[in-house]
Amino acid sequence: MSPSPLVIAGVEFSSRLFVGTGKFSSGEIMRRSLEASGTQLVTVALGRVRTGGEPDDILGHLDTARYRLLPNTSGTRSAREAVLAAELAREALETNWLKLEIHPDPKYLMPDPVETLEATELLVKRGFIVLPYVHADPVLCKRLEEAGAAAVMPLGSPIGSALGLESRAFLEIIIAQSRVPVVVDAGLGAPSHAAAALEMGADAVLVNTAIAAAGNPVAMAEAFRLGVEAGRTAREAGLGGRASAGAPARASATSPLTSFLGGGAP
Amino acid sequence: MTFTDVWRRHDFGAVSRRIASKTPADVRRALGRPRGSVDLEDLAALLSPAASAYLEDMAQASHQYTLERFGPTMRLYAPLYLSNVCANVCTYCGFSAHNRIRRKVLTDAETLAEARVLRGHGFDSVLLVTGEAGRVGRDYLAGSLRLLRPHFSGLWIEVQPLPEEDYGALAAEGMSAVMVYQETYEPAAYARHHLSGPKADMAWRLETPDRVGRAGVKKVGLGALFGLSDWRTDAWFTGLHLRHVETVHWRTRTSISFPRLRPHEGEEIPVTPFSERDLVQAACAFRLLSPETELSLSTRESEAFRNRAFRLGFTSMSAGSRTNPGGYASAPESLEQFAIDDNRSPAAVAAFLRSQGYEPVWKDWDSTYDGFAERGGARRAAAQALAL
Numbered sequence: 001m002s003p004s005p006l007v008i009a010g011v012e013f014s015s016r017l018f019v020g021t022g023k024f025s026s027g028e029i030m031r032r033s034l035e036a037s038g039t040q041l042v043t044v045a046l047g048r049v050r051t052g053g054e055p056d057d058i059l060g061h062l063d064t065a066r067y068r069l070l071p072n073t074s075g076t077r078s079a080r081e082a083v084l085a086a087e088l089a090r091e092a093l094e095t096n097w098l099k100l101e102i103h104p105d106p107k108y109l110m111p112d113p114v115e116t117l118e119a120t121e122l123l124v125k126r127g128f129i130v131l132p133y134v135h136a137d138p139v140l141c142k143r144l145e146e147a148g149a150a151a152v153m154p155l156g157s158p159i160g161s162a163l164g165l166e167s168r169a170f171l172e173i174i175i176a177q178s179r180v181p182v183v184v185d186a187g188l189g190a191p192s193h194a195a196a197a198l199e200m201g202a203d204a205v206l207v208n209t210a211i212a213a214a215g216n217p218v219a220m221a222e223a224f225r226l227g228v229e230a231g232r233t234a235r236e237a238g239l240g241g242r243a244s245a246g247a248p249a250r251a252s253a254t255s256p257l258t259s260f261l262g263g264g265a266p
Numbered sequence: 267m268t269f270t271d272v273w274r275r276h277d278f279g280a281v282s283r284r285i286a287s288k289t290p291a292d293v294r295r296a297l298g299r300p301r302g303s304v305d306l307e308d309l310a311a312l313l314s315p316a317a318s319a320y321l322e323d324m325a326q327a328s329h330q331y332t333l334e335r336f337g338p339t340m341r342l343y344a345p346l347y348l349s350n351v352c353a354n355v356c357t358y359c360g361f362s363a364h365n366r367i368r369r370k371v372l373t374d375a376e377t378l379a380e381a382r383v384l385r386g387h388g389f390d391s392v393l394l395v396t397g398e399a400g401r402v403g404r405d406y407l408a409g410s411l412r413l414l415r416p417h418f419s420g421l422w423i424e425v426q427p428l429p430e431e432d433y434g435a436l437a438a439e440g441m442s443a444v445m446v447y448q449e450t451y452e453p454a455a456y457a458r459h460h461l462s463g464p465k466a467d468m469a470w471r472l473e474t475p476d477r478v479g480r481a482g483v484k485k486v487g488l489g490a491l492f493g494l495s496d497w498r499t500d501a502w503f504t505g506l507h508l509r510h511v512e513t514v515h516w517r518t519r520t521s522i523s524f525p526r527l528r529p530h531e532g533e534e535i536p537v538t539p540f541s542e543r544d545l546v547q548a549a550c551a552f553r554l555l556s557p558e559t560e561l562s563l564s565t566r567e568s569e570a571f572r573n574r575a576f577r578l579g580f581t582s583m584s585a586g587s588r589t590n591p592g593g594y595a596s597a598p599e600s601l602e603q604f605a606i607d608d609n610r611s612p613a614a615v616a617a618f619l620r621s622q623g624y625e626p627v628w629k630d631w632d633s634t635y636d637g638f639a640e641r642g643g644a645r646r647a648a649a650q651a652l653a654l
Contacts, residue, residue, distance in 0.1 A: 142516050176302070177513050238295075238307075257325040260574040261543045 003232040006203050008181050009097075009129045009150040011068070015040045016198065017228040018070070018183065019221070020208025027061035029217055034067065037221035043070045043099050043206065046089045070131065072099035077112075079119035086123055098123060099153065101133040109159050113140050117147060124148035133185050136167035141174045141182075152178060153206065155186040156197065160209045162189025165196055175201040191220075191227030198231025199239060268473045269510045276506065278452040281310070282499045288314035296554070297323055301331060304554045309505045312551035313498045321547055328553035328579035335557050340619050341582040341627045342612060343391040343420065344384050347591040348372050348410060352397025354463030357535045358491065358527055361397045363463060370591045371401055374413055379595035381417045387586060387612040390628040391420030393445065395589075398426035398464055404435060411439035420630030422485070426464065427474040433481035442630070445487035446474045447525060451503035455495035459535075475507065479515025486511060486518055487562070492540040492548075493527030501548045505555055512556070521560035521582070522552050528566050528605050542571050546578055553579035565606040572608055573618060585615040 006013045019039045024030035034042060042062065062069070071089035076082040082102050090096055100123065102116050103109040116132050117140065123130045129150045134140055136154040144152055154174055157163035164187060165171060175182050181203035188194050194205045207224055214220035288311040296308035297320060304312070311317060312324065349371040352361040360367070372380070384392060394410060396402040402425065411421055422443035423436065433444065448471060450456050460466045478486045488507050490500035504522065511520055524545050527537050549561055563572060563580040565587040576583065587606050588594050608615075616626040 172303070177516060179513055256322055257329055257574075257578055258322045258543075258546060261321070261546060 003229065003236055006181060008131070013040050013204070015225070015228075016204040016232055017194070017224055018043065018204055018206040019211060020206060021045075021062070022208055023212035024217065025212075030212070031061040031063075033211055033217045033221040034062075035221075036218045036225065037211065038225045040066075040068060041070055042067045043072050043208070044093070045074045046071050046085050046092070068097065069093050069095050070097050070099050071095065072101050072133075074101050074103075076102050077104040077115075078102065079115040079122060082115070082119040083122050083126070086119075086128055087126075090128070096127055097129045097131070099131050099133060111135060111155070113137060116140075117143055120144050120147045120149050131183065136170035136174060138170060138173040138177065141178060145178065145180050149180060151181040151183050151203070153183045153185040156184050156193065157187030159186040161187050162210060163187050164189055164193035165200070168200070171197070171202065172200060191223045193227075194224055195227040195231035195234075198228055199234050201235060204228075267514070268476045269507055270469050270472045272506065272510050273451065273472055273503070276503070278495075278499055278503075281502055282496055285310045285314045285498045285502060288316050290316050290319065293317045293320050297327065299554075301557055306502070306505060306509060306555075309551055309555050310502055312554055313501050313548065315498075317547060317551070318543075321543070321550070324550035324554065325546065325578050328550035329577055331553055331557045332561075332577075332579050332581065336581050338624045339627045340576060340580070340624050341391065341560075341630060342389065342585050342616060343393055343422070343582060343630070344387070344389045344584060344612070345395050345424070345587050345589065346377075346380055346384065346392045346414075347395045347589055347593060348377065348406075349396040349399070349402045350591050351399040351401060352463070353400075354398050354465040355461040356463075356465060357459045357461065358494065371406075372591050374409070376592055376596065377410055377413055380592065381414055383594040385417055388616070388628055389612065390418055391422065391630040392418050393422045393424055393584075395423075396425045402426075404428060404432040407436055407441075408439050411436060411441055415440040422487075422630075424487075427471050428477070430477040430481045433478050433483055437481060437483050441483070443485035443487060443519075443521070444474075444478045444483055445489075445521075445523065446471070446478070447487070447489040447491060447523065448472065448504070448507070449491040450494040450500055451490065451507075452495040452500070459494055475511050476514070479511060479518045482517070484519055485521060485560075486515070487521040487523055489523035489525060491525050491527065492545070493537040495538060497538065497540045497544055497548065501551065505552065508552075508556060508559060519560070520556070520558075521562055523562040523564065524548055525564060526566055528607075542567070542575070546575055549575075549579045565608045567607055569608045569610055576619070576624075577622070583615065586610065586612040 006016050015038045017037055017039050018041045019034055019037050020043045021030060022045060071093050073082045073085040076085050082100060086098050100116060100119055102112045102119060104112050111134050113134060116134055120130050120132050124147060131151045131153055132144050132149050133153045141152045154171060155167060157166035183204045183206055184197040184202045185206040188205055188207050189210050197205050205228060211217050211221045211224060292311035293316050296304055296311045299308060350361045351369045351371055352363055355363050414421055420442060421440050422445060423441055424445040427446060456468045475486045475488060488504055490504050508520055511518060526540055552561060560581045561579050562582045563576055565584045619626045
């Protein structure tokens with residue numbers, strides 16, 4: 001059984017693994033890793049793309065017929081800067097898709113919720129397909145959805161930390177109430193983290209460091225592909241309930257509440 | 267996207283068959299879900315005939331979840347019928363336009379007389395009820411809210427579906443909740459029971475909670491009138507509606523009611539089965555689906571039933587209800603909408619709850635938060651509270 005496709009802004013993706021293109025040791029390793037990952041959507045940092053017609057390391061290794069590009073606004077610190085970066089990216093890369101990330105803090109690269117919401121409102125009005133990167137903040141995600149975000153990208157844990165789904169409790173709320181796709185971004189360190197995100201109901205994950213910085217990035221990209229497919233397939237197959245978490249287990253000691261109703265039970 | 271779009275994707279008959287096909291294993295899986303992760307497939311299992319054998323497990327979980335979220339409390343409210351004038355012909359309702367009963371729209375003086383009686387009983391939350399008629403539209407309701415606002419902190423309405431801007435205007439007058447029950451989600455049954463009048467427009471009613479949510483009203487109440495069609499399927503569609511409101515109108519609180527067909531003026535109609543046991547199953551299933559939603563237990567139910575069932579997931583009860591306009595203060599000459607079955611006074615209901623370790627709660631909202639203080643009503647109280 002092959003898992004159902006993901007649709008973002010009317011575009012269908014059979015792969016639910018998005019891959020970042022930073023930190024690879026060479027363009028060739030990146031090219032082979034992307035191929036092994038099966039991804040169809042790759043992020044590129046506008047700050048790293050040379051514009052103005054010069055040959056470029058990253059773009060030279062990206063088959064743009066095969067991968068949809070998702071430029072990000074990494075490096076911007078305010079809504080105003082992000083809008084400028086977005087316009088530049090749209091012109092340079094000829095796509096209106098945008099991963100919006102605004103982090104004024106250079107140490108932990110934490111996304112700024114206030115600037116991100118404002119920038120989303122502005123960019124949607126300018127015709128961008130906006131995928132904002134945010135904390136796993138359920139109310140912020142609903143506000144972004146209302147502002148017209150095409151998907152939301154809450155973090156699993158601090159970027160580059162490889163800690164996995166530290167924000168699990170909040171991701172569960174976001175997934176339960178979101179009307180746009182939820183892409184867990186940042187902090188996924190192992191394929192099992194990706195599988196867990198998809199099992200939980202996330203629509204996709206974005207992975208960069210865990211692949212790019214692995215001993216064998218190509219093999220790790222393949223492992224993430226398998227993890228994502230396993231997680232999604234398990235989700236669609238209907239996971240069994242947890243024996244320990246349900247109510248009946250703790251109900252045994254109390255007196256019956258329904259005996260007054262009499263019959264009916266077979 | 268409105269709820270009509272969502273509703274159209276699900277065929278009533280197909281949903282009935284899906285519910286009927288659920289197995290004990292499906293029910294056990296639903297019961298094993300962590301709190302808050304029961305989905306609509308699980309709801310189908312919990313509403314199914316297979317779940318009947320697990321009713322005690324469902325009740326224990328529902329009781330536990332409700333205590334954890336709401337504590338041992340029960341909100342008490344009273345309906346205040348303002349009018350029985352109605353342009354609709356509905357098979358199941360005493361107010362139906364074809365019924366030859368005395369029609370009545372309360373005057374300001376009569377409304378205030380009702381309010382005095384209800385305040386005297388201790389009520390602080392009232393549900394204003396009318397039939398469907400131009401005379402009792404936005405202007406009449408706004409006037410009633412202005413009259414009643416100084417006397418009650420919670421003012422809810424159960425009236426004809428209104429346009430979004432009317433809900434906004436009424437919210438500005440202090441209205442904090444709208445109850446709008448779909449009656450049935452089955453198109454054929456809806457048409458069979460709503461013979462003429464504006465209520466025959468099913469889509470307008472289906473989309474009412476969307477308009478309420480868009481207008482920024484604090485709470486919307488959903489429900490089906492059990493007895494019109496297959497109760498399990500109507501309950502499942504109510505769950506679909508609840509999920510829609512929770513995700514789209516996520517700032518709005520929700521409540522679910524479980525009205526059953528009761529004896530009423532007019533011709534006898536065929537009633538589909540819905541027992542007390544079924545009502546408990548439905549309520550527990552909703553509590554497992556949504557640990558946060560409020561569940562209401564009606565005075566349509568008997569004293570004996572309410573005294574046992576109240577702890578199975580419910581968070582609010584009406585008490586001492588009269589379902590005819592003027593029924594509290596003046597002689598009940600005008601005809602009631604339906605017969606009630608728990609005839610105890612509000613004080614008796616409150617005393618019973620206290621004897622069971624539950625705290626009766628009379629208040630639902632403080633209108634100070636609405637800026638009502640600026641109009642003079644609660645200003646002094648607020649100023650005093652701040653000074654302390």
